[in-house]
Amino acid sequence: MNGDLYIADAYMELLVVGAEGGLATRVVTQAQGVPFAFPNGLDINDENGLVYFTDSSSRYQMRNYLSVRLSGDTTGRLMSYDPQSKQVDVLLKNLSFPKGVALSQNGDFLLIAETTSCRIMRYWPRTPEAGTFEVFAQLPGFSDNIKRSPRRGIHSKRKKRGGYPAATDMNGFHDFIKKSLHVEVTKAQLSNKVRRLKKKYSNNAARKKYNPTKPHEQNVFELSKIWGGGGSRASVSSPKSNGAAKSNGKATLASPAAPKEGSRKSEIGGKSSVSVRSSEMIRFGMRSLPDESLDLVVMKGLDLLPDAKKAELDAMWKKLHIDELELFVEKNQLMNEQVKLVLEKLKSSDH
Structure with missing residues (x-):
C-alpha cells in the first residue's frame, strides 16, 4: 500500500x-x-x-x-x-x-x-x-x-423501521414533496390521500392476484409496498399496454437498466415556466392520444423546442390561465346576480 x-x-x-x-x-x-x-x-x-x-x-x-x-x-x-x-x-x-x-x-x-x-x-x-x-x-x-x-x-x-419522514412525520413529508407537485395541497389533503392509497394497497395486496388495467396503477402498487414490504400475497400481472420488463427485486450479476429521464419543468430566464398538465391537454380535445404520446407532448415536448418558441408557448398558456380565471369570476358574478333576483322574487311571492 x-x-x-x-x-x-x-x-x-x-x-x-x-x-x-x-x-x-x-x-x-x-x-x-x-x-x-x-x-x-x-x-x-x-x-x-x-x-x-x-x-x-x-x-x-x-x-x-x-x-x-x-x-x-x-x-x-x-x-x-x-x-x-x-x-x-x-x-x-x-x-x-x-x-x-x-x-x-x-x-x-x-x-x-x-x-x-x-x-x-x-x-x-x-x-x-x-x-x-x-x-x-x-x-x-x-x-x-x-x-x-x-x-x-x-x-x-x-x-x-418507520424512521423516514413519510412514515412518521407528515409535516416533513409535506415539505419534502410539495416542490414536486403541480398544485398546492395542504398537509390534511396529503395525509388523506396517503391514507386512501394505503387502504387501496391493503385491499389489493389481500387478493390472490392483482390485475391492474393501467400502467400507472401497477407503479402505484409497487410504490405502496413501503407499507407491506415484500410479504404481500398479491402477485402483480403487468398490464398489456406496458410491455416493459420489471425487475424481480433480487440482486444479480447482470448490468442494471439505464436510468430513465425524469420529467421536469422547463425553465426560461431562470424562472419556472407555466406548467402544462396532461389534464389541461385532455380538456382541450386530446383524449384520443395514448398515455405515452401525451406524456411525450406534455412532459418532454417543450424541451425539444427552441427557447424562443418555448417562451412563446409559455406566454400563451399563461394568458389562457388568466382568461379562464376571468371567465370563472364573471360566471360567479352572473350566478350571484341571478340568485339575488330569484331570492327577491321568492320573498315577494310570499306576500
Missing part, C-alpha cells in the same frame, strides 16, 4: 488523495457505461489495493435519497476499482439502496448494507465461492453503514 486516501463522494464520484496530501483527484466516474449517481460506502483490500465501493442508485442522487427508498429503486451496485490497471468492475447490481461495505479481516468476503430490504448481503470475491452472494443477515430496521469492529466482528449502524 502506498498510503493513498480513497473517497467515495456522493457527487464527485470516486476520488483519491495522494500520500503527501493535496487536492483530491477523480479516478473513475462510471462503470459499464452507466454513470455513478450516488457513490456511498467504501473499503480497501490492504493486500492487493483493490477498492470496493457502492453506488446507492443509478437513478437518484443523494439529494433525492428519500426517493430511493420510497420508489423501491433497485439500481444500486457494488463495484471494485483496481489502481494498477485503472479498471472498474461491477460485482453486484440490482441492489436495494446499498450503502456501507466492509471487507472481512482475511479478505475472503464482503458485507454490503442494503437499506431498503433491511438486510446485509455477503459477496465472495475469492475462495471456491468466488462470484457468489447470499443474504448474511435480515435486520429489524434499515441498515446504514457497516464496518469491522476493533474488537473483531462487524458493526452495522441501523435505523428503526
Whole structure:
C-alpha cells in the first residue's frame, strides 16, 4: 500500500488523495457505461489495493435519497476499482439502496448494507465461492453503514423501521414533496390521500392476484409496498399496454437498466415556466392520444423546442390561465346576480 486516501463522494464520484496530501483527484466516474449517481460506502483490500465501493442508485442522487427508498429503486451496485490497471468492475447490481461495505479481516468476503430490504448481503470475491452472494443477515430496521469492529466482528449502524419522514412525520413529508407537485395541497389533503392509497394497497395486496388495467396503477402498487414490504400475497400481472420488463427485486450479476429521464419543468430566464398538465391537454380535445404520446407532448415536448418558441408557448398558456380565471369570476358574478333576483322574487311571492 502506498498510503493513498480513497473517497467515495456522493457527487464527485470516486476520488483519491495522494500520500503527501493535496487536492483530491477523480479516478473513475462510471462503470459499464452507466454513470455513478450516488457513490456511498467504501473499503480497501490492504493486500492487493483493490477498492470496493457502492453506488446507492443509478437513478437518484443523494439529494433525492428519500426517493430511493420510497420508489423501491433497485439500481444500486457494488463495484471494485483496481489502481494498477485503472479498471472498474461491477460485482453486484440490482441492489436495494446499498450503502456501507466492509471487507472481512482475511479478505475472503464482503458485507454490503442494503437499506431498503433491511438486510446485509455477503459477496465472495475469492475462495471456491468466488462470484457468489447470499443474504448474511435480515435486520429489524434499515441498515446504514457497516464496518469491522476493533474488537473483531462487524458493526452495522441501523435505523428503526418507520424512521423516514413519510412514515412518521407528515409535516416533513409535506415539505419534502410539495416542490414536486403541480398544485398546492395542504398537509390534511396529503395525509388523506396517503391514507386512501394505503387502504387501496391493503385491499389489493389481500387478493390472490392483482390485475391492474393501467400502467400507472401497477407503479402505484409497487410504490405502496413501503407499507407491506415484500410479504404481500398479491402477485402483480403487468398490464398489456406496458410491455416493459420489471425487475424481480433480487440482486444479480447482470448490468442494471439505464436510468430513465425524469420529467421536469422547463425553465426560461431562470424562472419556472407555466406548467402544462396532461389534464389541461385532455380538456382541450386530446383524449384520443395514448398515455405515452401525451406524456411525450406534455412532459418532454417543450424541451425539444427552441427557447424562443418555448417562451412563446409559455406566454400563451399563461394568458389562457388568466382568461379562464376571468371567465370563472364573471360566471360567479352572473350566478350571484341571478340568485339575488330569484331570492327577491321568492320573498315577494310570499306576500
